[in-house]
Amino acid sequence: MTATFEQPGEARWSDVLWGAHAPVSAVLAGGIILHAVNINISATMLPTIVAEIGGQSLYAWNATLFTLAAILSAAITGKILNRMDVKRSFALSGAVFALGSLITALAPDMPVMLAGRSVQGAGGGMMFTLCYAMIVFAYPERLWSRAVALLSGTWGIAMLFGPAIGGMFAEYDIWRGGFAALIPVTAVYSLIAWRLLPTVGDTLPPAGPIAFGQLALLAGAVLAVSAGSLAGSFGGAAVGVVVSILLVLMLMRRENASDIRLFPKGAMLHGTPLFLSFAVMSLLIFCVNAEFFMPFYLQRLHGLSPLLAGYIAALISIGWSCAEVYSARFTGKAMHRVVFAGPAVLLAGTLVLAAATPAHDVTGAGLAGLLSLALIVVGAGIGLSWPHLNTFALQYTDDSEKENAASALSTIQMFAVSFGTAVAGLVANQTGFNTRDDIAATANSAAWLFLTFALMAVLAWVASRSLLTKLKEHGA
Template sequence: MDIRDVPTDRRSPPNSLAGHSPHDIERPAGTGWGSLLSGANGVRSLALAGGVALHAINVYIATTILPSVVHDIGGLGLYAWNTTIFVVASVLGSALSARLLQQAGPRGAYAIAAAIFTLGSVGCAIAPSMPVMLIGRLVQGLGGGFLFALAYAMIRIVFPEALWPRAMALVSGMWGVATLVGPAIGGIFAELGIWRAAFWSLVPVTLLFAVLAVAVLPKREAGPSQHSAVPLMQLILLTAAVLAISAGSASLDLTRNAAGIVVAVVLAVLLVNAESRSRQKLLPSGAFRPRSTIAALYATMALLAVTVTSGEVFVPLFLQVLHHQSPLFAGYLAAFMAAGWTLGSIASSGATGIGVQRAIMVGPLLGLAGMAALCVLVPKGSAGTWLALMPICVALVAIGLGVGLAWPHLLTHVLKAARPDEQELAGASITTIQLLATATGAALAGLVANAGGLIEPGGMTGTANAARWLFGMFALAPLLCLVSARRTVTV
């Protein structure tokens, strides 16, 4: 991504900062956590991780309180749209973040992103109906996408390459923080019957974060700025493809479901064609060539993200309806996947050589085992005892752990696989791929769950059928991921 504090010459070293003396940026020689979390690196780590934490906490607040929201203002058929709209907007925010940085500089960009996120939170808090709620989620997602993209883009800019894996793990680890904070905020307010207060609580925290970012991020340097064009056509086609799936999922008519998928496939083909012809790229070169290394990396990332998303969207609802859990406990149990993701990222961040290859291959294996277990355990229902819930918790952790083990190394490999003149684009592509996979996964999850009986016949029977179909179908994602993961470790 172009940042005014960064050299505009793409041939410059990826971790250099223009306009600063060598003494302005500390470059510890070590590669351990102490080097990342001490001195100037520590302050920058806090700023980058904070933006992701804010985005992630909101995700778990929303998933935890959503059953209460639906109970209050209706909109069960649009249940998955809350995630889809939020993440699609996040993709747009991620893609547009480079232009925002060019216009406002790092400090201004973070402040603007936080302001947009705050506006969306207020919109959600006052929403009288589900359509209005979706508008608020769209604005929230745009701000969250800005914050999320800035974190990954700045890693290769402010840290030496030796610290990239640990920095990636730290940023990914913020989802672990979110698993503690998000469900607590959402669950407590939901149980008190004041779910709107959960969104209101985000406002002061977001404003405080904006002040922190302004205090610690690099200043905007004077001088001419370069303006990189936005791949507008690709973004329009990408957004339309995801929304086509979501539109199809809102209907109980299988013909419309299939039509949504067909339209999405056609739009995806047009996207690939537009990307190949355009000078303004959405992804680095080779992203759509099946035999390229970077295509295999993106496929592996996307399939792992889809696996997690399919569970996170509906697990809180399934646990409340089928296993009689309160909103608070259902939110925490659903967050076990993110907790596993965090543990896996931290545990494998120091791996090298053959250890990296093993971490990447173990990821989809754990995901496949976890999804198969959920397909059997969740639809059965229970009285909510720990004896019944413990195996479900283990399966959720296993899915997240698998993603976490592979994730830091996949992201680092993307930066190394990209051409030197596409390093900025590669940094932005990390969030684009993850968010796109999340949005697509949420849209497909809504389609499968609705077709499986969530709305018709509904109730305990319909919800159980929806859970069985959802986890059974989405077990295909980690299965396919085994193929793409093997490709990444054998090239």
Template sequence: MTGSNRPAVSSGWGNLLSGANLVRSLALSGGVALHAVNLYISTTILPSVVREIGGFDYYAWNTTLFVIASILGAALSSPLLARAGPRGSYVAAVLGFIAGTLVCAAANTMEIMLAGRFVQGFGGGILLALAYAMVRRVFAEPLWPRALALLSSMWGIATLLGPAVGGVFAELGFWRGAFLFLIPAASLVALASLFVLPPRVEKRTESKPLPIVQLALLTLAVFAASWGGMGANLSSTVVGMVTALGLVGLVIVTERKSRHRLLPAGKFELPTALGSLYMASALLAVTVTCTEIFLPLFLQELHGRSPMEAGYIAAVMSAGWTAAAIYGSGLKGDRRTSAVRAGPVLSLASMATLAAVMPWTGADGDWLPLALICTALVTGGAGVGLAYPHLSAMILHLAPQGEEDKAASSIMTVQLCATAFGAAIAGLAVNLAGASSTPDDMDAANAARWLFVTVAVAPITCLVVMNTVSFKGADHAS
């Protein structure tokens, strides 16, 4: 039985976090948390990894391959769900994540580590997408905003837990233990899913061929964007970015013509509510993820903060996201619409403030620059937290008939793709503005200024896209 067919129930947190719903919430949010915490743990311990097993030349590929595998996993989650059912697909994804984690923990060369990271990312990407797809299956519709806010908040929790866990094991000189730390947590998620997720889909549908062409083009596009974003030289940058744009265009053309689509119908039609909602949610998420990538570097280089301090100052943005998501999930009617429209405005104000304040180091002992930076980070995170869960709930509500699972799982596919391309563009802005391949020689102040100016394009574009959406028509049922 889908969420829309359930009897009327309370939409409060008490209903979501009690009884059987509590176990369901733990299973779904646990899957998101596994992926998110692993991302931050890996980032924290990676310097220790390369010191022990080598492979510094492939440092960035740990993240690149992980993100690409996550995109593939998220994109393939809908066919897996149709074949294996909710319970089977979720357990299979957790087992894949555990297998990749064990490979990473046992790696003695960077090649083995990269293989493990790919398997990790693939399993984690499936978990992310399935969590969103399961919301409409296991919860009544009035609980969708709360459930989506809970999933969203896992990223904020991960920014606090991930660096702490990774830092402890790195300090102990046992980075492999950070990966092993994830195994018991993943096992609990798998166990919970066995008890609370339905064994099969409501209506058995005919197995459809996988959209192999679109997946291959999308993977190549991310590779090309990542290569171009490195900014090694002008020719490689131009070739990489132009190739990526061309491949994205081919994905869109192929999707429109193919009978077996990767994404739901209407996804690339921006005048329609569904296409606009997907794009708006992706653009909002980009402002946080692209900021957090380089924020610790600028806090260390420009403001003299230690790596641990910089990591937790950067986590302030995700804390703002989490707090706003939890608060905003209970808004209804006009207040909900106002919160959604306020999201990109707050994000834009945050990027403008960071562009002005981050290059300003101030005098020794001057607390004002850091205070303004933290305020801007909370504001930017809150903007995303207020709008993102409601945009996701609207997507679930507007899902085309027969493509509900594909529409739900595509939320994370689109976000991961936007993050990958956004990170590539942000990296290009930093490399060109900083005019150096090493942190010691780069013009950090100029790089910081242009990074946040570049990222500000995302909330500006989001404001334009939101003007194409009639929120009364796109809004989910109260």
């Protein structure tokens, strides 16, 4: 019998999860859990919140402002980390997150709630970014991929706990306690992070310049659509959409002309493989907003409990994760086929949701099962294409900008979620979502909302076809 030994440089999970790196791994995973759980408990509790404090017309703004604040805070996190040491940076992110949680817990009405959610988003976005930024300082290079996988896997697992926690607080009508509970948890987390994280001082590289102009245009585009969602007429909503489109075009023009960019060079140049990769990603992730709206529709139209509604909505994440793991095995032509198939699968799921969700006069486990399956299919449609789109984006970025491409993937994802939520809120409000105690109007808004998601799936299919054509021209 002969023994086999791993090479000294080989990356092992035991090096990340146990031994000298275990404390840092626990801290970084804890930050991801705190941010991810907060997202889901908020979505699960929100139908109960609007029933008590009102503001149903501002429903979508909860996710829009939270995500937008996370984008803006993530963009300046590098500067904060450069000016403060790691421990103080984590402490600041925890303090901002806890302050936002306190504001939301005490909110007497929806405008104050939105202020709290914005502060929460700023703290959460900073914490999320710091966790990923710490990887290059806390681990040797051979463990970087393992550390990234740890945080990605932690995110997926944490998303399953959110509906349970939020559902329990909503079930007993103590949603304020759900936000208040985050305050001591955040305080304990910040203390642990202060004790366990290594001190990183002079080894920090200088933070690069921030593209404030593009960030302002990005935020303006999201807020213009959100403002249009409050318009009492179709004309007012249309103005919001037109202004938003103009701001996006200005963002693209500025990005292509400026030396200080949010995205890698060529990402905003129409027709390039990099642009098309980001376009397909954005259109796919747009549809994940079904997870945000489904708890409301399941509770109001189908009488499900907050706990069950939250878990059914979370099936999108499960479908996405499982399909992504399955799809990652494909290479070559098979990889191209699954990228092309993803939007088609997504379209099938959204069409079922558009037909079945408004059926408020149908009850029983059969309909709940159909909606659950459709949500899994929606998630699977995103997951099939997702890993390969990320790969394409990195492949078609200049070597000098690989680091920028990695951060741009996160920015694109958060922007698409924020912008998609704003557009979804506009469509829902214009079709009856904000009319309380009118089941028919609520059902009508569900049909139009999921048909909008179906349209995005069609556009993603068209964009993916253009992308694959371009890849063939480049010999990929």
